[in-house]
Amino acid sequence: LWKREPRSEQSQEQSILFNIRIFIQFELKNHNIEEKLKLEGVLQFLAMDIENQKGDRARVITPSKISPLDILEGNIFKNSYESLRNFVPEDVNFDFPENLPLPRLPILKNENVRYIDINDDFKKVAISVGKHIKDGVITNHETFIPINKLPQDLAIFGKSGSGKTYFLARFIKELAAKSKDVGILVLNIKKQSQEIFYNDFTKLKYSDEDFHIPYFTKGEKDSLKKRLQETATYVYASLGLKNVFEKIIYRTEVGFLKLKGELPEFFLRLLKGVEIYIKKNPYGPEEQANLLQVFRNRMNVYNEDKIQNVLRMTETLPTWVTDWLNGKNIFLDLSLCSKFIKPLIVNAIFQLVRTVTKDSEAEELKYLIIIDEAHALLEKPITTNSDDADFITKEQM
Numbered sequence: 001l002w003k004r005e006p007r008s009e010q011s012q013e014q015s016i017l018f019n020i021r022i023f024i025q026f027e028l029k030n031h032n033i034e035e036k037l038k039l040e041g042v043l044q045f046l047a048m049d050i051e052n053q054k055g056d057r058a059r060v061i062t063p064s065k066i067s068p069l070d071i072l073e074g075n076i077f078k079n080s081y082e083s084l085r086n087f088v089p090e091d092v093n094f095d096f097p098e099n100l101p102l103p104r105l106p107i108l109k110n111e112n113v114r115y116i117d118i119n120d121d122f123k124k125v126a127i128s129v130g131k132h133i134k135d136g137v138i139t140n141h142e143t144f145i146p147i148n149k150l151p152q153d154l155a156i157f158g159k160s161g162s163g164k165t166y167f168l169a170r171f172i173k174e175l176a177a178k179s180k181d182v183g184i185l186v187l188n189i190k191k192q193s194q195e196i197f198y199n200d201f202t203k204l205k206y207s208d209e210d211f212h213i214p215y216f217t218k219g220e221k222d223s224l225k226k227r228l229q230e231t232a233t234y235v236y237a238s239l240g241l242k243n244v245f246e247k248i249i250y251r252t253e254v255g256f257l258k259l260k261g262e263l264p265e266f267f268l269r270l271l272k273g274v275e276i277y278i279k280k281n282p283y284g285p286e287e288q289a290n291l292l293q294v295f296r297n298r299m300n301v302y303n304e305d306k307i308q309n310v311l312r313m314t315e316t317l318p319t320w321v322t323d324w325l326n327g328k329n330i331f332l333d334l335s336l337c338s339k340f341i342k343p344l345i346v347n348a349i350f351q352l353v354r355t356v357t358k359d360s361e362a363e364e365l366k367y368l369i370i371i372d373e374a375h376a377l378l379e380k381p382i383t384t385n386s387d388d389a390d391f392i393t394k395e396q397m
Contacts, residue, residue, distance in 0.1 A: 003077050019077050020058075023066075118144065127174050130167075147179055150365045155374075168372060169197035175368070176200070176329060183324040183367045185332070185353075187346065190373035192335045201331040204320055206310070206345075211332075212318040213348045215267045215311040217355045227355060228253045234347035235270075239298040240393045244291075245274075252277045267311040271299045301340050311348060321356060324367070339376075343393050346377060 005017040024043065028036050043060050050058040066076050113132060116122075126144035133139070145154070158164045172184060186201065188194045195203050204211050216231050232250035236243065252273045256263050264270050275295060282288045302308075324330045332349070334342055350369075357367060371377070380394065 001071070001074060001076055021066075021076050022058075023071060113143070115141065118142065122146075124178060127171055127178070129171070147175065147182075148363050148365050150175075150368060151363065165191070165194065165197065165372060168370065172198070172370065179365065181327045182365050183327045184329040184370065185324050185368065186330070186370045186372065187349065188331065188333045188335055188372050189342065189346075190335055190376040192333075194335070194372065195331055195333065198329070198331045201329045202320060202323060203331045203333065205333040206335075206337045209309075210319070211310055212312070212314075212320075213310060213345060213352060214313045214318070215270070215348050215351075216263050216313055217317070217352050219355045227351075228257075230351055230354065234351055235344075237393055238344035238347050239302075241294065241298060245295070248277055248281075249274055263313060265313050266308045268299070268303060268308055271295075271302065275299065302344070307341060310345065317356065321352065325356060343377060346371075 001021050001023070003019045005019065026039060040060070040062060043062075047058040047060050070076050111134075113134075118126075123144065125148070126146045127150075129143050129145055131138050132141040132143040156164050156168060172186070175182070176184060184201075186198060195201075215235070216227070219227055229250055232246050232253060235249055236245040239245075249270075252270065253263060255277065256270070256273060264273065275292070278288070278291055278295065283291060320330050320332070334345060337345060353367075353369065360366070378394075384391070
């Protein structure tokens with residue numbers, strides 16, 4: 001709480017002097033003296049960095065003689081308690097020292113923030129993201145991200161319940177209003193009932209019959225080998241297989257093209273082809289048995305009609321993909337998809353996006369992909385065993 005000093009009798013101008021009090025309430029468990037001394041040490045450390053131009057440092061009063069009622073009523077600057085010390089605004093510096101032993105907001109080492117005069121024309125092509133946080137302290141500077149800077153990756157972090165989803169929904173709503181020709185694709189990974197935040201979006205759930213993501217999409221002929229390799233990479237990693245399977249899957253894909261002229265329509269048929277390839281191109285007896293056993297265990301997870309229908313190859317792109325490429329907004333709900341299937345589905349989506357979009361050097365936003373609750377896929381694996389299926393999948397993600 002703060003109070004400006006009253007005008008002096010000699011001047012009618014407002015005083016630039018202020019009185020400041022900071023109140024901290026704490027409770028000690030079982031009158032723990034060690035905990036009390038530690039906390040008082042922290043408060044003394046904090047007070048050392050607050051002083052006025054005369055060199056008077058802030059005093060720590062424990063316990064305070066000011067009652068909670070005084071605080072509520074703002075009746076806290078009582079001259080009868082002690083002589084008050086005056087501060088000017090320049091004296092108050094809350095850029096806390098690096099070694100302050102208190103939890104605080106994270107400090108970004110490489111901030112890319114410029115202070116500029118923001119006018120209405122600039123706001124039309126930028127998205128507001130709230131107040132700027134500098135060195136862990138919230139400032140009064142409103143922060144914007146220019147829409148055409150969004151082709152760079154952007155991450156939103158925060159504790160559970162801190163409002164990330166609400167922030168994201170507001171961010172997307174503002175973006176959709178200001179860039180009507182930008183296609184926005186939202187992947188809902190974990191939480192159910194999130195579609196209420198995206199009223200104007202086309203919505204598809206994993207359980208819907210028309211929820212469709214082909215595991216491989218035909219593209220330009222000159223990039224066929226590259227796309228086969230990318231498909232082999234995401235398939236072996238999604239299944240949690242060792243990297244030896246990357247070449248096996250790729251060679252199986254090439255074999256299908258030579259024999260049939262195309263990859264199989266259903267994903268399980270591709271996996272069956274991989275199994276046949278392993279049998280016909282054996283490694284040593286022990287390695288061969290291990291490869292087949294591991295692969296069959298993984299393959300059984302995907303032996304469901306629903307998965308085969310979702311990943312089925314077709315001659316034309318799914319309707320939602322065409323709509324997205326034409327600037328419409330799409331919400332894909334994967335919240336009811338099992339955690340074993342989810343990495344494969346998400347990887348298939350990104351492989352599909354890689355195939356149907358082209359890289360551009362122009363600094364212009366054309367499409368946007370948003371993953372809500374991305375940590376459900378991107379969290380670090382619990383184990384450090386590089387042969388573990390969970391480790392392989394999450395490292396690839």
